Amino acid sequence: MAYDDSRFRGEPGFREEPDFRPGGVPEDAPTLGVSGQSVYTPGAYPVSPAYGTSSNEITTLGLNRRAAPTAQQLGDVFDDPEHGEPGRDRLAVHALWEMVLLLAAAALFYLLHDARPAALRGADLQSLLLSGAEIGLVAMAVGLTLRAGAVNLAAGPIAFAAALFFANNSDRGLVTTAGITGLIALGVGVVIAVLVVAFHVPGWAASLGVAFALVAWIADQHDAKVTTGAYDPHHHALWWAVGVAVLGIGGAALGLIRPVRRGLGRFRPVRDPADRRGGGAAAFTGLAIAGSALLCAVxxxxxxxxSRAVAASGSAAAIDGLAITGLALGAALAGGTSAFGRRGGVLGTVLAAAVITLLLRYTAAEGWSLSPFTLAAGAIGVGLVVTRLVETFGRPRTEPEDGGEDSWTPPSITTPQPEPEDSWSPPASRTAGWPATGSNVDWGVEERWDTR
Known part of the structure; x- marks a missing residue:
C-alpha cells in the first residue's frame, strides 16, 4: 500500500511532509505542505558571489549594496589607475626641507656680510643678484624636465650657445636678436623632445647627445662681445632676481594642482621604463622639454x-656649459624635485639656487678655491638623498588613517550547507500524534502502513 494513498488523507494524526530523499520531489508528484506555504526550491534563496567579483554585486543577509565612490575618492584617482597610486602626494617633507634651505641661505648671507660687507652693496650686489637669476633660470629649466620624467642635460650648453649667438648678433637689434635666439633654442628643444617622446627613450640620453653636439658647435666659434650701448641689466638687477623668483615659485605652485602635477609626471616610468606612457604623457613631456629650452635661452x-663678453675659444666653453648644467641639476635636485619625476616642492628650487650663488660668492670672499664642478657634485649628492626622502615620505598613504569608508571590509558570508541525510531527525513539534515503536519513528517504511 503506497504512502500517499488518498484514503489516509484527512484522518486524525496524518500529516503530509516533503520528500527529503536524494533527488527531491518529482515534477508529477502531488504538492505537499500546508496550504498557502511554498515549498523550498533550489535557487529560491540566492547567495551573493564573493565580495569584489562584480561592481554591481548585491549582498544578501541584510547587507547593503556596495556604496558608490565619493567625489573625493574619484578626484584622488591617478590618471592611469592600473599603475599609479591613488591619493594626494604629501607635501610636509617638502615644507620641512625648504625650511632647512631657507636657514642655510640666511646663514650664508650672514657669513658673506661678515666676511666682505662690500659684496652686498652697489655693483657687487647687482652682480650677485644677476648671477642668482641666471642660475635660477637654468635650474628651473632642469627642474621642469625633471618633473616631467625626462631630464634635459643640455640645459647648460643651450644657455651658453644662446649667450654666444646673442653676443655675436647683438648689433642687429636686441629685441630681434633675442627673439631669434629664443626660436633657435626652441628648435633645439623640439629636437630633444622628438627624440624622447617619439622613440620613447630616456631624456638624459637624448639631451646628453644634443649637449655634445652643441659643445662641438661652440668650440668652432670665436669670442663675442655685446655691442656697445646695449641694454645693461645691472640697473634692474633686483627686478630680474624678483621676476625669476616669482616665475619659479608660481610655476611650482601650479604643480600643486593635481591634474597639472599628475599630467606633467605621467612620463615617469611605473613598470617597464620602455613601455610607452600614452599620448598625454608624450604631449606634456614634449612641452616641458621645449619650455626648458626657452628658459635656457632667456x-x-x-x-x-x-658679462658683456662671451669666450668660446679652447675648452673653456665646454667647461662652462657643463658646469652650468651641473649647478642647475644640483639646485633642482637639492631643492626637492624628485629624480624619478612628478614630485617637487614650491620654494625649493629658488632657495637652492640662492644657496649655491651665495656659497660661490662666500668662498670667493674668503679666498677659498671652490670649483663649480666640486660644488655641482656636492649639490647633486645632497639632491639624491633628498630624492629618497621625497619618495619615501611624499608618496600618498596606502592605508587611510581615519577609519573611514575606505577602511571598511564586508563580513565574510558563509553559504549554508545542507546537513547529511543520515543525521536528519524530525522536529519534536512534528512528531506529536505519530505512532512510534520504542524510540524509533521508522520514517519512509511502507511495510508499517501495510499492516493496517
Missing part, C-alpha cells in the same frame, strides 16, 4: 648682457 641672453 638665461643665455641674460648671461651675455651681464
Amino acid at each position: 638665461a643665455g641672453v641674460l648671461i651675455a648682457l651681464d
